[in-house]
Amino acid sequence: MPKNGAPDYVVSRELMNIRIATNQDSGDIKRVYSSAFPKGESEVISKLAIDLLSENTTPQTISLIAEVDGSVVGHVALSPVVIENNENCQAYILAPLAVRSDYQKRRIGSTLIEYGMQQLSAMGINVVFVYGDPKYYGRFGFNADAARNYTTPYNLQYPFGWQAIVFKECAIEKAPVAITCVTSLCDLKLW
Numbered sequence: 711m712p713k714n715g716a717p718d719y720v721v722s723r724e725l726m727n728i729r730i731a732t733n734q735d736s737g738d739i740k741r742v743y744s745s746a747f748p749k750g751e752s753e754v755i756s757k758l759a760i761d762l763l764s765e766n767t768t769p770q771t772i773s774l775i776a777e778v779d780g781s782v783v784g785h786v787a788l789s790p791v792v793i794e795n796n797e798n799c800q801a802y803i804l805a806p807l808a809v810r811s812d813y814q815k816r817r818i819g820s821t822l823i824e825y826g827m828q829q830l831s832a833m834g835i836n837v838v839f840v841y842g843d844p845k846y847y848g849r850f851g852f853n854a855d856a857a858r859n860y861t862t863p864y865n866l867q868y869p870f871g872w873q874a875i876v877f878k879e880c881a882i883e884k885a886p887v888a889i890t891c892v893t894s895l896c897d898l899k900l901w
């Protein structure tokens with residue numbers, strides 16, 4: 711066992727409890743982001759994670775936490791995205807995601823993503839966006855080609871990080887189309 715008592719092996723799905731996060735989990739979620747990101751960045755991103763807990767959207771904004779041995783070690787949020795003039799195309803965005811530093815590289819992030827994608831696919835969602843490192847998200851099927859026709863609410867600092875995964879093709883009449891995110895994501899600093 712390394713320091714802090716975290717296991718030094720992959721944490722299997724059976725040893726991990728994934729559940730819906732509530733406002734009562736805010737403190738634990740903040741601690742996950744403080745440990746996973748450098749200081750200035752962690753403040754902005756943990757604020758996003760906590761603000762998303764209070765988003766009242768249809769369809770719902772989903773916040774998931776991963777617990778190991780009763781401790782919160784990972785978090786991911788999935789919030790709905792509106793695609794301009796294409797109401798039949800149902801979309802979500804995955805943001806943010808973090809795993810506590812002492813629990814990284816044990817498949818907790820992968821399990822949260824896979825679980826979240828299963829939920830969205832079962833809901834009949836067409837497309838899921840993500841803005842992050844293609845080297846990480848590519849392994850789950852996210853890719854830049856699938857996101858190309860969708861214009862983000864703000865100009866991107868790292869355009870190569872804009873990706874999507876398509877569960878069900880959308881017939882978009884005129885590409886590119888603008889997307890609108892929930893209020894918590896309407897912050898230039900996040901893009």
Ligand SMILES: CC(C)(COP(=O)(O)OP(=O)(O)OC[C@H]1O[C@@H](n2cnc3c(N)ncnc32)[C@H](O)[C@@H]1OP(=O)(O)O)[C@@H](O)C(=O)NCCC(=O)NCCS
Nearest residue numbers: 746807808809814815816817818819820821842843845846
């Ligand atoms: C990125 C993060 C969520 C991954 O969670 P995790 O539980 O450590 O990931 P997993 O154990 O499921 O997967 C680990 C694998 O992803 C790789 N990986 C992690 N971050 C990566 C990145 N930014 N780019 C490429 N690969 C990455 C690891 O090297 C490891 O590779 P391996 O399986 O070949 O050894 C976690 O490391 C984290 O919180 N990082 C800081 C916050 C962050 O960057 N969040 C946004 C993600 S772009």
